[in-house]
Amino acid sequence: MGERHPNLHPESEVVIDFVEHIDHWLEYLSELMRNADKETMPKLKRQIRYLLAFRTGANYNINHNRLLQYYYSNLAKKNGNDISLPGERLNTEERPTNKVKAFMDEFKAREGGTSMAIKPLAPIQSSYKAGDPAFKLISKALATEDLFFMQGPPGTGKTTAIVEIILQTIKAKPGARILISSETHVAVDNAFDRLAEQGSPELLDSMLRYPQFSITEFESPNTSQTDALSRADALWHKAHSVAPELTMNLWETLEQGKTNDSGKMGLPRWQARNLAEMHQVIGVTCNQIDHLVDDETEMFDLAIVDECSKATMPEWLMAMSVAKKCILVGDHKQLPPTFCSEEAEALTKMDEHKERLIRNGVIERLFENLPMNMKGTLGKQFRMLPDIGQFISHHFYKGELQHHRTTTDHEFQDFGWFTYKSNGYRVPVQQGNEKKVLVNEFEIRIIMARLDEIFERLKRAGATKKLSVALITPYRAQCKALRDTLSHHDFSEMLAVEVDTVDAFQGRQADIVFFSFVRNTGPATFYADDRRMNVAISRARDAVYLVGDIEYIRSKRLPVLDALASLPILIKHRKEDV
Amino acid sequence: MQPQIELSFVWRRHSIKESIIAVTKAVGAGFNTKEKLTASLPQFSIYRIALAIDALITAGMAENNLGVLSIHPDMDIVFVLAVSKLVLPLTVDEADVFMRRVIINKLGSKNPGGVESLLHAKIMEA
Numbered sequence: 001m002g003e004r005h006p007n008l009h010p011e012s013e014v015v016i017d018f019v020e021h022i023d024h025w026l027e028y029l030s031e032l033m034r035n036a037d038k039e040t041m042p043k044l045k046r047q048i049r050y051l052l053a054f055r056t057g058a059n060y061n062i063n064h065n066r067l068l069q070y071y072y073s074n075l076a077k078k079n080g081n082d083i084s085l086p087g088e089r090l091n092t093e094e095r096p097t098n099k100v101k102a103f104m105d106e107f108k109a110r111e112g113g114t115s116m117a118i119k120p121l122a123p124i125q126s127s128y129k130a131g132d133p134a135f136k137l138i139s140k141a142l143a144t145e146d147l148f149f150m151q152g153p154p155g156t157g158k159t160t161a162i163v164e165i166i167l168q169t170i171k172a173k174p175g176a177r178i179l180i181s182s183e184t185h186v187a188v189d190n191a192f193d194r195l196a197e198q199g200s201p202e203l204l205d206s207m208l209r210y211p212q213f214s215i216t217e218f219e220s221p222n223t224s225q226t227d228a229l230s231r232a233d234a235l236w237h238k239a240h241s242v243a244p245e246l247t248m249n250l251w252e253t254l255e256q257g258k259t260n261d262s263g264k265m266g267l268p269r270w271q272a273r274n275l276a277e278m279h280q281v282i283g284v285t286c287n288q289i290d291h292l293v294d295d296e297t298e299m300f301d302l303a304i305v306d307e308c309s310k311a312t313m314p315e316w317l318m319a320m321s322v323a324k325k326c327i328l329v330g331d332h333k334q335l336p337p338t339f340c341s342e343e344a345e346a347l348t349k350m351d352e353h354k355e356r357l358i359r360n361g362v363i364e365r366l367f368e369n370l371p372m373n374m375k376g377t378l379g380k381q382f383r384m385l386p387d388i389g390q391f392i393s394h395h396f397y398k399g400e401l402q403h404h405r406t407t408t409d410h411e412f413q414d415f416g417w418f419t420y421k422s423n424g425y426r427v428p429v430q431q432g433n434e435k436k437v438l439v440n441e442f443e444i445r446i447i448m449a450r451l452d453e454i455f456e457r458l459k460r461a462g463a464t465k466k467l468s469v470a471l472i473t474p475y476r477a478q479c480k481a482l483r484d485t486l487s488h489h490d491f492s493e494m495l496a497v498e499v500d501t502v503d504a505f506q507g508r509q510a511d512i513v514f515f516s517f518v519r520n521t522g523p524a525t526f527y528a529d530d531r532r533m534n535v536a537i538s539r540a541r542d543a544v545y546l547v548g549d550i551e552y553i554r555s556k557r558l559p560v561l562d563a564l565a566s567l568p569i570l571i572k573h574r575k576e577d578v
Numbered sequence: 579m580q581p582q583i584e585l586s587f588v589w590r591r592h593s594i595k596e597s598i599i600a601v602t603k604a605v606g607a608g609f610n611t612k613e614k615l616t617a618s619l620p621q622f623s624i625y626r627i628a629l630a631i632d633a634l635i636t637a638g639m640a641e642n643n644l645g646v647l648s649i650h651p652d653m654d655i656v657f658v659l660a661v662s663k664l665v666l667p668l669t670v671d672e673a674d675v676f677m678r679r680v681i682i683n684k685l686g687s688k689n690p691g692g693v694e695s696l697l698h699a700k701i702m703e704a
Contacts, residue, residue, distance in 0.1 A: 235621045243618040246607045250621075253603070254596050270596040277623035294593040296629060 018072040021362060022055050024354040025313055031346040046290050047314035050321055059321035060299045063146040071369040072362060116301060116325040118142040118172040125164050125198055127157075137376040138164050141327055142172075147320075149308075149328045149367050149375040153401050154392065154538035155383025155509065158329050162304055163195050165327060166281065169302055170203065176301040180283045181319040183311035183337070185214035187507055191306055192283040196223040208279035210292060211267055226283075229264070232271055273297060286315035293322055304329060307507060309363045312337045316363075332364035333396045334535050338503050380404055383509055383541050387415045395560050396534045405541075410467060412454060412512055412543045416568040418446050419550040426521045438475040440518045443547045444485050446573055447471060447514050450545065451491055454512070458494040470510035471499040472536050474526040478518045502536045513540035517548030524556045533560050545570070582704035583673055585664040585681070587697035595660075597622055597630035598696070602653045605640070610647045637692040652687045656696055659685075665704050673701050 029048050036044055057065055120139055128135040138161055141148040152158035162180070169176050180195075182188045192209050197220035199207070207226040218224060225231075240247040257266035267275075269291055276282055276292040284292060286305065293299075303323030305316045308330035315337075320326040336359060339347060347355045367375055380402040381389055393401035420442060428436035451469065458467065469491075471482050482499045491497055498510065515536050517527070526532060537544055546564060554565040589595035600619050604610075609618040616624060631647065634640035639650045659682070668677065678699055682690035 232621070238620045239618060242620075243604070243607065243609060246604055246609065246618055249603060250600055253599060270593075271621065273593070274597075274621060274623045274626055277625050295591075296593045296626065298625065 018069045018362070019055060021072070021313070021357060022051050024350070024358060025051055026055075027354070028346060028350060028358055029314070031349055032343060035342065043287055046287070047318070050290070050318045051314055054317050054321055059317075061146060061324050061326075064320050064326060067147050067374075068366070071371075071374075072366055074369065114324075115145060116173075116176075117145045118168060120168045120172070123164065124167040124171065125160065127160055128164060133379055134161060135164070137161070137378060138168070140373065140376055141165060142168055144374055145325065147326050147328075147370075147374055149363075149370055150330075151333075151367060151375070151377040152329055152331055153333065153378065153381060153397055154331070154534070155381040156378035156401075157380075157382055158306065158378065159191050159194050161378060162191050162306060162329060163198050165302075165304065166195055167198065167203075170280070173301065176280070177298065178281045179289070179300040179303040179319060179323055180281065180306070181286050181289060181303060182306040182308075183286055183315050184307065184507070185285055187306045188283045188285060189213050189215040190507075191304075192226065193218050193220055193223045195281065196220040196226060203281070206280035207283070208275055208281070209283040210272055210276065210288065228267055228272060228275055231275055231279075232267055235275075269294075286311055286318045289318050289322060297322075299323060301325065302327065306330070309334060309361060310337055310506060311361075313358075313362060328363070330363060332361075332367055333531060334538075335503055335506050335529075335531050336361050336363075384538060385413055385542055387413075388537060388540055388544055391415070391563070392534065392538045395563060396530065408511075408542045409465075410463065410511075410542070411457065411461070412467070414568075414570055415544045416546065416570040417550055418450060418545055418547045418571050418573065419569055420446065420573040422520045422549050422552070427519055428522065431522075438477045438518050439481045440478060440516065440520070441481070442573075443516045443518065444478075444482055446547050447482070447516060448485060448489060450514070450571075451489070451495065451497070455491050455494050463494060466494060466496050467512060468510040469495050469497045469512045469514070470505060470508070470539055471497065471514050471516065472502055472505050472539065473516040473518055474502050474532065474536075475518050476501055478516055482516070502532050505539055506535045509539050509541055511541045512543045512545070513537070514545045514547055517546070517553065520549035520552045524553075524558070524561070527553070527556065527561055528558055530560050533564070580667050581669045581672075583666050583668050583670055584702045584704045585666055585673060585678070586662065586700045586702075587659045588700060589660060590696060590698045591629075591633060594626055594629045594633060597626040598633055599657070601627060601630040601634065602639075602649050602657075605647045605649045611645055615647070633696065637695040638689050639692050639696065650689060650692070652689045652693060655682070655685055655687045656693055659693065659697055670701050670703060673699075 026048060029044050029051070033041065033044050053059055054065065059065065120142055122130055123132070123135050128138075134157060137150065141150055142165060150158070150161065152161070166178055166180070169178060180188055180191050182191075188209070192207065193215070196204055196207065196218075204222050204226065208228055208231060209226045210228040212227045212229050213224060236247065236251070255268045255270065257268045257271070259265050272291050273294055277298060282292065300323040302325045303319040304327045305311065305319045306329050308316045308328040309332045310330065316328060339359065347358060350358070377400070379400060381392075382404045384392065384403060385405055385408060386403050389401065389403035393399050393403070425442055427440040428438055430436045454467075471486070473479055473482065479499055479501050486497060486499060513536070546567065550565055550569065553561050589598075600622055601615065604615055604618050607618075609615050615627060619627060631640060634649070635642060639653050639656070641648050641650075664681070666673065666681070675694075678694065679690040682693050687693055
């Protein structure tokens with residue numbers, strides 16, 4: 001792919017094109033395969049297969065390869081105008097109209113009626129009005145032919161936008177096959193649930209969530225019927241009512257799904273593929289798309305990848321590979337993919353610049369490089385109260401994020417500190433290369449005391465609605481300690497309390513957030529990543545309580561931490577207080 | 579020592595083998611028109627039922643007579659071969675396509691070419 005540049009540049013100037021980056025991934029996945037267990041191996045093989053297919057242009061829409069190669073690389077190359085694929089000679093000398101637009105126009109002329117560019121007349125969901133910036137952005141996404149990247153900062157209504165895109169696509173193209181995908185089951189579940197709520201009964205009948213929902217509480221009472229296991233069960237019963245003997249014979253002859261640990265029977269692949277073909281809108285995680293695809297499968301007209309910045313490149317490429325048009329929805333200002341310890345170890349064996357690229361993903365660079373007609377940002381957030389919203393907007397979105405909510409119906413609307421003086425209480429106690437125990441008992445006691453107080457005040461005020469509370473911390477050990485302590489308290493009458501790490505909490509929200517910093521000595525590597533602080537704070541709707549040693553945070557001299565340290569101190573605890 | 583091979587068969591089109599089995603059994607049970615087939619096999623997409631019928635007709639294992647399907651009795655042999663292993667006193671070279679046709683023929687098939695267009699032979703030294 002074009003000229004290979006020798007690796008003589010300083011790290012920041014290493015010139016990489018998209019295909020080279022695919023090769024980095026192949027190198028990394030091959031390294032992972034050396035020590036992979038039986039469960040992980042199929043996933044790795046599958047990712048390698050899809051990467052190789054994409055690299056060789058065996059994916060569904062070759063324009064995706066052109067666009068990614070061009071818009072990923074053109075800033076990387078000094079003369080980055082060549083969008084040829086390997087083996088093609090489409091450079092300036094032989095083809096004067098070598099711009100992306102010319103290729104796309106040629107493609108549109110050839111494809112004619114199968115174009116996926118849609119011009120919606122009016123919003124379908126009542127939450128939008130025709131002139132809304134959000135609806136204009138949705139219209140822009142619908143108007144693209146091959147690829148669109150929608151950035152959705154926290155609370156900006158990504159799921160609502162996804163639902164509108166699907167409803168508009170089906171209205172304009174009633175036979176369109178649509179894939180809703182994400183790196184996590186929860187993101188797929190949420191989008192599917194909202195679609196089930198907004199869609200017609202006919203649309204509900206054409207939806208399939210494979211293999212099953214991970215969430216148990218739904219916005220729509222009809223959502224759960226779209227689960228693939230329920231769908232398959234209903235079809236076998238229907239078959240039995242028409243042809244009982246034949247159905248029993250087939251049930252015994254054909255491969256059936258394996259029973260999982262919880263005693264529930266899974267679906268065999270052949271059944272999953274048949275089901276996928278019978279339905280129009282399919283919800284599945286990126287890594288399970290392959291369960292629904294074989295040599296005979298009819299591909300998708302549109303793939304929507306939610307939380308794409310949390311997905312690794314092979315994951316979102318899998319969804320893109322099986323669809324004609326792809327809409328990436330995510331936010332590169334929030335956390336990138338997470339890597340488990342085995343994965344992190346394999347990464348350390350790679351060159352530093354490759355490791356950095358794989359860890360951070362290519363989403364941000366793609367977004368920056370794409371032309372304006374292929375990208376956009378949802379600009380109004382509906383989650384956070386103004387104080388919190390303005391902080392997030394100013395520090396992470398260049399002040400461009402507007403806020404919608406201004407009031408709430410309870411008294412807890414603070415954004416400030418429950419701090420303390422360490423006075424020799426060091427976390428972690430261990431130093432140097434010793435294994436660190438990142439549990440801060442003092443912060444746990446502060447949080448429990450404040451939860452007690454919130455509980456009592458709500459009870460005194462006769463609150464009728466439970467408030468949701470998220471206890472968020474960067475460290476798993478603290479998370480576990482918080483959960484253990486919480487199990488000895490019962491706040492359930494007034495509060496629904498969840499405990500999780502920042503990384504795991506992305507995509508969720510709560511009325512009140514407690515953020516436990518844990519560390520009060522040593523390096524602050526975790527906090528140094530602005531994206532982590534963005535996610536931690538932007539989970540809150542009404543109040544954020546920062547629990548930590550403010551002097552330690554201030555001493556780090558990092559812009560976002562400095563800004564946090566300038567927030568009001570609500571209580572300065574002494575050990576004897578709690 | 580006498581040479582020995584293990585001859586087994588796998589479905590050529592793995593992706594539609596379940597549909598081929600289902601269509602064969604459904605037609606055999608009297609669900610032999612488009613309407614009856616689709617009503618009796620709702621677990622299968624119409625697309626895969628059509629692919630299965632196409633594969634069966636191409637192999638000469640199904641016949642369409644004015645919209646009514648019939649299945650060749652050789653499909654029973656296909657089903658048995660797909661789950662069997664034959665140990666034969668042959669070398670790998672001897673088990674060529676002509677010899678395989680003779681073997682399938684001797685098993686009772688009138689359409690050994692059709693059998694091998696649905697199944698792929700795998701030969702290993704025993």
